[in-house]
Amino acid sequence: MSVAFASARPRGKGEVTQQTIQKMLDENHHLIQCIMDYQSKGKTAECTQYQQILHRNLVYLATIADSNQNMQSLLPAPPTQNMNLGPGGMTQSASNQSLHSQSNLSDAIGTGLPPSSLMQSQISNGPNHVSMQQSGQNTMPTTSLSMTVSSHGTGPGYSHTVPASQNVPMQGQGSIGNYVSRTNISMQSNPVSMMHQQAATSHYNSAQGGSQHYQGQSSIAMMSQSNQGNSMMGQRPMGPYRPSQQGSSQQYMGQEEYYSEQYSHGQGSSEPMNQQYYPDGHGDYAYQQSSYTEQSYDRSFEDSTQHYYEGGNSQYSQPQAGYQQGAAQQQTYSQQQYPNQQNYPGQQPGYGKAMRLKTQIHCHTRESNDSLFLCLGPSRLGLYTVDMLGSKILSSRTWALLDGLRQWRPAYSPHIQICLLQQQVKNWQRILSTSCAKCAKNQRLKQKTAISEKKLTRYFVDHRRVCVIGGCGGQGIYSFHSEPRKEFGGPDGGNGGDGGHVILKADQQIKSLASVLPFYRGFDGERGRSKNCYGANGGYTYIKVPVGTMVKEDGEIVADLAQHGKEYVAAYGGTGGKGNRFFLSNENRAPMTATLGESGQERVLHLELKTMAHAGLVGFPNAGKSSLLRAISNAKPAVAPYPFTTLNPHVGIVHYQDYEQVAVADVPGIIRGAHLNRGLGFAFLRHIEHCRFLLFVVDLSVSEPWIQLQDLKYELEQYEEGLSKRPHAVIGNKMDLPQSKANLLLLKERVEQRVIPLSALTGDNLEELLLHLRDLYDAYVNTEQSRRQNPVKW
Ligand SMILES: Nc1nc2c(ncn2[C@@H]2O[C@H](COP(=O)(O)OP(=O)(O)OP(=O)(O)O)[C@@H](O)[C@H]2O)c(=O)[nH]1
Numbered sequence: 001m002s003v004a005f006a007s008a009r010p011r012g013k014g015e016v017t018q019q020t021i022q023k024m025l026d027e028n029h030h031l032i033q034c035i036m037d038y039q040s041k042g043k044t045a046e047c048t049q050y051q052q053i054l055h056r057n058l059v060y061l062a063t064i065a066d067s068n069q070n071m072q073s074l075l076p077a078p079p080t081q082n083m084n085l086g087p088g089g090m091t092q093s094a095s096n097q098s099l100h101s102q103s104n105l106s107d108a109i110g111t112g113l114p115p116s117s118l119m120q121s122q123i124s125n126g127p128n129h130v131s132m133q134q135s136g137q138n139t140m141p142t143t144s145l146s147m148t149v150s151s152h153g154t155g156p157g158y159s160h161t162v163p164a165s166q167n168v169p170m171q172g173q174g175s176i177g178n179y180v181s182r183t184n185i186s187m188q189s190n191p192v193s194m195m196h197q198q199a200a201t202s203h204y205n206s207a208q209g210g211s212q213h214y215q216g217q218s219s220i221a222m223m224s225q226s227n228q229g230n231s232m233m234g235q236r237p238m239g240p241y242r243p244s245q246q247g248s249s250q251q252y253m254g255q256e257e258y259y260s261e262q263y264s265h266g267q268g269s270s271e272p273m274n275q276q277y278y279p280d281g282h283g284d285y286a287y288q289q290s291s292y293t294e295q296s297y298d299r300s301f302e303d304s305t306q307h308y309y310e311g312g313n314s315q316y317s318q319p320q321a322g323y324q325q326g327a328a329q330q331q332t333y334s335q336q337q338y339p340n341q342q343n344y345p346g347q348q349p350g351y352g353k354a355m356r357l358k359t360q361i362h363c364h365t366r367e368s369n370d371s372l373f374l375c376l377g378p379s380r381l382g383l384y385t386v387d388m389l390g391s392k393i394l395s396s397r398t399w400a401l402l403d404g405l406r407q408w409r410p411a412y413s414p415h416i417q418i419c420l421l422q423q424q425v426k427n428w429q430r431i432l433s434t435s436c437a438k439c440a441k442n443q444r445l446k447q448k449t450a451i452s453e454k455k456l457t458r459y460f461v462d463h464r465r466v467c468v469i470g471g472c473g474g475q476g477i478y479s480f481h482s483e484p485r486k487e488f489g490g491p492d493g494g495n496g497g498d499g500g501h502v503i504l505k506a507d508q509q510i511k512s513l514a515s516v517l518p519f520y521r522g523f524d525g526e527r528g529r530s531k532n533c534y535g536a537n538g539g540y541t542y543i544k545v546p547v548g549t550m551v552k553e554d555g556e557i558v559a560d561l562a563q564h565g566k567e568y569v570a571a572y573g574g575t576g577g578k579g580n581r582f583f584l585s586n587e588n589r590a591p592m593t594a595t596l597g598e599s600g601q602e603r604v605l606h607l608e609l610k611t612m613a614h615a616g617l618v619g620f621p622n623a624g625k626s627s628l629l630r631a632i633s634n635a636k637p638a639v640a641p642y643p644f645t646t647l648n649p650h651v652g653i654v655h656y657q658d659y660e661q662v663a664v665a666d667v668p669g670i671i672r673g674a675h676l677n678r679g680l681g682f683a684f685l686r687h688i689e690h691c692r693f694l695l696f697v698v699d700l701s702v703s704e705p706w707i708q709l710q711d712l713k714y715e716l717e718q719y720e721e722g723l724s725k726r727p728h729a730v731i732g733n734k735m736d737l738p739q740s741k742a743n744l745l746l747l748k749e750r751v752e753q754r755v756i757p758l759s760a761l762t763g764d765n766l767e768e769l770l771l772h773l774r775d776l777y778d779a780y781v782n783t784e785q786s787r788r789q790n791p792v793k794w
């Protein structure tokens with residue numbers, strides 16, 4: 001039977017004839033009968049199969065209707081009877097035609113088939129089903145949709161939308177069971193939304209207004225609801241809408257092919273049909289409905305439905321908004337709908353080809369206070385104005401959408417924003433950024449720098465929280481000496497070994513705390529043995545940390561590992577247990593007692609690395625600190641013409657001929673208000689806490705460079721009192737720039753300290769800096785030696 005049904009629909013690019021249509025109408029009639037038969041017999045599988053076929057036919061008919069303006073000529077002659085079309089009904093001619101076209105089937109349903117209420121009672125699985133009481137009015141079969149749609153794209157044809165639109169409030173009020181036909185495009189989406197709401201609320205109601213005629217489709221909705229697996233059948237995307245200008249049979253056939261393809265997937269597979277279209281279980285659908293409560297249109301679009309948008313899509317989304325808003329919005333909906341539906345804004349030849357896209361795209365529009373959002377994709381991951389995106393990256397399909405939206409809402413035209421999928425955003429940003437060679441080069445440079453910075457950020461860690469537990473002491477045992485011919489050998493159970501300590505050790509090979517793990521446990525001591533054997537002590541666990549690591553516990557500094565090789569026992573191991581030999585006494589010659597080992601010490605410590613260097617470079621971002629360090633040492637910190645290139649400290653070593661080495665640290669730039677956590681804050685200033693002298697780097701190309709100096713000193717003072725008063729020198733960088741000379745004079749006038757003008761870029765006057773650096777270093781060494789302390793050496 002299914003084969004016969006399938007054969008009724010022309011597969012190839014043949015003509016759609018009246019016979020074909022009639023055959024399909026009959027087939028639908030037959031299908032409905034079969035479905036109801038099977039339902040009454042409880043044969044769900046067969047029922048589902050026929051539902052799918054029926055649905056396919058309906059969509060097919062709708063497709064024909066959309067694509068063929070002369071559809072009415074293909075359909076049977078109008079009936080003589082007049083039917084109640086509900087308030088605001090269709091124009092007489094159209095309604096007559098549509099009614100008549102359904103007459104056979106509707107009569108059959110009205111007489112031969114059980115009334116809808118009966119059908120519902122037979123199949124109702126969910127609560128709140130409201131039976132269709134007026135089955136006599138609900139006699140228009142599904143196929144009537146093809147009649148009314150036939151005038152689609154012409155002015156008069158849209159008079160049909162009035163009754164259809166008046167169904168909307170009813171649906172919005174909860175009467176959402178009717179599967180509204182494609183009498184006009186705007187109605188097409190309503191059943192989709194309805195079905196979703198229905199699924200959510202389990203509320204099923206038959207409409208009694210203009211949608212009453214579509215009993216056949218009501219049946220579908222009911223049937224689909226009766227079967228959970230196919231409950232979304234009514235949500236199958238409608239056939240691609242082709243306005244009359246484009247509705248040639250050629251296009252239709254293309255669409256038909258497309259549908260055939262779709263159906264071959266949908267029906268050929270054993271999966272329920274709804275899975276094909278809503279693979280995510282409507283999750284995104286629910287999301288969209290909750291997100292766009294005011295006026296939203298949510299629907300899973302395959303290619304065909306996208307095409308609706310392309311050819312005057314605005315009116316398609318518009319009634320959805322009207323539907324969502326319910327009766328109160330109905331007036332607005334009707335007003336908005338007509339002009340655009342008649343004119344097909346945005347409809348341009350050539351857009352139709354986009355319909356063959358295989359991706360599943362959700363489209364909806366949303367009005368906010370001042371903007372109209374065109375959202376492509378299931379979620380709003382980015383909002384972009386058209387200008388931002390530029391013409392290159394918008395597909396013709398999107399342009400068509402925009403055109404439609406603009407014509408629909410001219411007032412919103414400048415505010416239309418496009419909402420994209422994240423992947424789209426990425427791709428399009430890439431396209432934008434690499435659109436010209438220069439941009440591409442800059443992009444590559446940035447990426448390279450970012451990667452190197454990322455590496456630094458990843459591998460340089462200057463603080464760690466570490467939990468340390470000493471090893472447990474080994475267990476003491478009890479045993480007694482056993483020897484032939486020696487009856488009372490006495491106790492000989494040995495003690496357990498001590499647990500191992502966990503020790504922090506400064507190692508100058510280690511440059512950051514990245515290698516420090518969050519948890520350390522010392523080795524346990526071994527248990528004692530008989531014959532007075534003591535267990536071995538647990539070995540020490542060393543945690544190597546960089547020189548300059550401060551150890552804090554509960555905010556207090558407990559150790560400062562400022563020299564290479566310096567150790568700090570972070571956690572002591574537990575003492576080993578005693579064997580029974582230990583308890584031997586005159587009173588107790590045969591002690592049975594042995595003790596367990598103690599557990600190790602447990603502490604949570606905070607390690608903070610303070611870079612150890614003799615000199616620290618302090619300056620505003622972009623002052624040229626990193627460039628300077630590169631110029632005077634072998635260090636290679638990143639240099640780039642944007643602020644905060646340096647995110648972690650770098651230490652470079654300046655070598656002198658007498659083999660003295662002076663370590664210079666480059667730290668991130670400081671800005672005004674750093675102590676208020678602006679910029680990178682000043683937490684990184686701990687890295688210059690250990691510096692014995694400072695080098696203030698000032699950009700002389702900037703006007704009033706002395707202000708920079710004042711600000712720097714102020715921020716240092718905010719961080720630690722007296723820090724700015726350490727021995728220091730002022731370096732005026734970028735002397736190669738023309739404006740620097742004048743600024744240097746002004747700076748020297750205002751600053752008491754020695755100012756060393758140089759250019760890190762060209763290397764001018766670096767010698768003066770190196771000599772002065774050595775002077776500072778020598779002074780430091782002398783001070784330390786006078787205090788009988790060892791100066792830090794590298
Ligand atoms: N003309 C000129 N440009 C320089 C000089 N020194 C550095 N620059 C440029 O200034 C920009 C910033 O240099 P960096 O060394 O990254 O500056 P920084 O102080 O380390 O910057 P941050 O790391 O962001 O704090 C780069 O484009 C350098 O090429 C100089 O002496 N002359």
Ligand SMILES: [Mg+2]
Nearest residue numbers: 625626645646
């Ligand atoms: Mg830098």
